[in-house]
Amino acid sequence: MIAGRAVIVDLPGGSASDPPERRGLAALAARHLADPAAGGPGTLASRRGWRTRHRLEPDWSSFSFWSCVDDDIGDVAAAFEHVQPPGRAGLAALVDRQSRLANAHRANGYLRLMDLLDGCAWGEQNNALGTAATLASITTDDLQDYFDACQDRVSPLASPATRQWRGGYRSAPQPGDVTRVAVAVPVTGSAPGAVELAVEMLGSHGMGGRLGSALRSDRAIAYGLGAFRLGSGQNCAIAAQAQVAPEHTVEAGRLLMDCVRSVLHGPVDERERLRAATRVRTALLLQVDQPFGAADEARRKRLRVPTLVDLATAVQQRGRDGVLPTEEPGLPSAVVALGAVTPEQSSALERTHT
Amino acid sequence: MSVHNVNGLNVHLLDLPGAHTVGGVLVVRTGSAHDTPHPPGTAHLVEHLKIASIPAGSGGLPPVRGVTDNLVTRFSAVGLSEQAIELGARLAAILDDVAMDEHLSSERQAVLVEMRQASANPLLRLGPTVAAAARPWRGLAATLQADVDSVNRITARDVAVLAERRYRRDQADLAIVGSRLPVDALLNAVDQSAGPVRPQAGFPHPIAADPVPDLADALDGLVVASLARACQESDHDHAMVGALRTAAAEIGFPLTGQSTVDGLDVAVDVLCWRAGTNADGLAKVLMSRGDEMLSTTAIRRASLERRQSAGYQAQTPLGTAAALVTPDESSDRPRAELAIWRVDKGRLHRCRETLLAR
Numbered sequence: 001m002i003a004g005r006a007v008i009v010d011l012p013g014g015s016a017s018d019p020p021e022r023r024g025l026a027a028l029a030a031r032h033l034a035d036p037a038a039g040g041p042g043t044l045a046s047r048r049g050w051r052t053r054h055r056l057e058p059d060w061s062s063f064s065f066w067s068c069v070d071d072d073i074g075d076v077a078a079a080f081e082h083v084q085p086p087g088r089a090g091l092a093a094l095v096d097r098q099s100r101l102a103n104a105h106r107a108n109g110y111l112r113l114m115d116l117l118d119g120c121a122w123g124e125q126n127n128a129l130g131t132a133a134t135l136a137s138i139t140t141d142d143l144q145d146y147f148d149a150c151q152d153r154v155s156p157l158a159s160p161a162t163r164q165w166r167g168g169y170r171s172a173p174q175p176g177d178v179t180r181v182a183v184a185v186p187v188t189g190s191a192p193g194a195v196e197l198a199v200e201m202l203g204s205h206g207m208g209g210r211l212g213s214a215l216r217s218d219r220a221i222a223y224g225l226g227a228f229r230l231g232s233g234q235n236c237a238i239a240a241q242a243q244v245a246p247e248h249t250v251e252a253g254r255l256l257m258d259c260v261r262s263v264l265h266g267p268v269d270e271r272e273r274l275r276a277a278t279r280v281r282t283a284l285l286l287q288v289d290q291p292f293g294a295a296d297e298a299r300r301k302r303l304r305v306p307t308l309v310d311l312a313t314a315v316q317q318r319g320r321d322g323v324l325p326t327e328e329p330g331l332p333s334a335v336v337a338l339g340a341v342t343p344e345q346s347s348a349l350e351r352t353h354t
Numbered sequence: 355m356s357v358h359n360v361n362g363l364n365v366h367l368l369d370l371p372g373a374h375t376v377g378g379v380l381v382v383r384t385g386s387a388h389d390t391p392h393p394p395g396t397a398h399l400v401e402h403l404k405i406a407s408i409p410a411g412s413g414g415l416p417p418v419r420g421v422t423d424n425l426v427t428r429f430s431a432v433g434l435s436e437q438a439i440e441l442g443a444r445l446a447a448i449l450d451d452v453a454m455d456e457h458l459s460s461e462r463q464a465v466l467v468e469m470r471q472a473s474a475n476p477l478l479r480l481g482p483t484v485a486a487a488a489r490p491w492r493g494l495a496a497t498l499q500a501d502v503d504s505v506n507r508i509t510a511r512d513v514a515v516l517a518e519r520r521y522r523r524d525q526a527d528l529a530i531v532g533s534r535l536p537v538d539a540l541l542n543a544v545d546q547s548a549g550p551v552r553p554q555a556g557f558p559h560p561i562a563a564d565p566v567p568d569l570a571d572a573l574d575g576l577v578v579a580s581l582a583r584a585c586q587e588s589d590h591d592h593a594m595v596g597a598l599r600t601a602a603a604e605i606g607f608p609l610t611g612q613s614t615v616d617g618l619d620v621a622v623d624v625l626c627w628r629a630g631t632n633a634d635g636l637a638k639v640l641m642s643r644g645d646e647m648l649s650t651t652a653i654r655r656a657s658l659e660r661r662q663s664a665g666y667q668a669q670t671p672l673g674t675a676a677a678l679v680t681p682d683e684s685s686d687r688p689r690a691e692l693a694i695w696r697v698d699k700g701r702l703h704r705c706r707e708t709l710l711a712r
Contacts, residue, residue, distance in 0.1 A: 224471065286375050
């Protein structure tokens, strides 16, 4: 095995630090830092052939670098010091590239579905990339201010506000002859690892859980499907999505909701639980085995959040004790459909969420 | 790394100290180019059915994933490091003769929904279409030949015949990578699961269906570059692809998409840009470059990038397993050929081709 080294540099300006009228600022700053032609860390990474990764989180703008050759990757943090913002033409090029990415994001069916579900669940949509209007208002001075603010801070510039669950039903048109359907049920009182276990009992990759049995093996109406956690911390929901032919939209919505509630309301067989726990542990430890895995675990310790190894242990315990999340009483679920949805289908799906 | 011949099946094992997980890849040397005489889509449907027919087992291994390419079908799986034996047995069982009829209806529908999803994005068809135009009769567009009608015509007998003829020990490679692999017990489990040992048989070359289908009008205005090369990419090939990207970016055209299509003794890198009314200008820039873009510095940098990329992939058990079952470098490397294309009215038009220096 070739030994590799990974370095993570966290800037304290995440997407939550964007002023409302300049949404997309942190993403634009990250784009500049990663630009191979900008003379900063992106240039260094390009020259060294490093593998790179960037994650824009609400709290942090996190840059990762990986190398398997004997080079100066350990000194990459220095490249973030005294970064100069681009000139006017450079800024225009950055804005153009970010706008293209935002457009591609809006054209991606899966990402659109996630935006639709997020908006339905909490009444607002994640807009870390900004809009044409907010990007146009960003100046080189704004970027300079952002870099200056990040320079001497060790804690986030801003943290995201707590969001209030709304739920309900939403749909949006999407070209093509596949309809995407998703549901989300808000949950409460979760022990560590319980949400992850519930998601995997449904099937995070579709097959292997209850979703695959219900929508594919029994009814043969779905190709892509899967369960996932919507939201973070205690403010979260168990969600599931599927891609189906338009005529199966309503049935898919109903089956997804039935599956999610069947796990939350039980009963759950111990054997099924233990098998799901093993699959979750595999998925978590697979991330630890990734090239950035060890550095990510060290970062989690620094941020005082559970490591994936700790979470894997908790999931194993949930598999044994059977503690699962419960549906938040009194809150409506969220149901969304993306595609050619008829008024009759919308009416039927609206009834699904109550 | 050790390679074991398990009654005709090549099993590659590698110990990766400290890994929390075990990764396995089974490559079966059959793909869409082997569909004939069955309807197009048969190999893809067999891939689905093989996965659906795998016994659930008792240990909670995640589902096996499959991809049907032009010439091969790849199955991959992961598990906890203590599940190496179960994982090896599960992948090897794909080669066994098992009844698949009960899943035929559901998996046929799954293939049809998957095809619908792909047809909704015409860009996905561009890579194989251009690759087949650049190097005809090499099976490069075999994955595009299936349609709703052909998939609906596939019978249980088509499935059974293709599976029996092509899912054989001597037509497959299995790689398992993890920490402290129990070699003897693992090989024994693989042997027990991999189905009957059949006498060696010769296989004809795949019949690669052409001609290339038309493209969607939505792709009009695209400028496309194809680099037909040996299956294993060289530093020179990698540098060429990088130089094309850079040349287009320098005049304001970021890459729209890039893919690599594998065929019989050839691989084709396909890059495309949305140029709209500026398609002529971009095509001219790309045509006027070629070998001149390949400086010593560019090739040295490409070499470094490839080394980093290979090292990165080899960090995980699954990535390493995939690399172990990649075909070896051919000693007879053909010269790479660069061609520039434009898409107009749903048709491909070749602007120019250039044989590149080695």
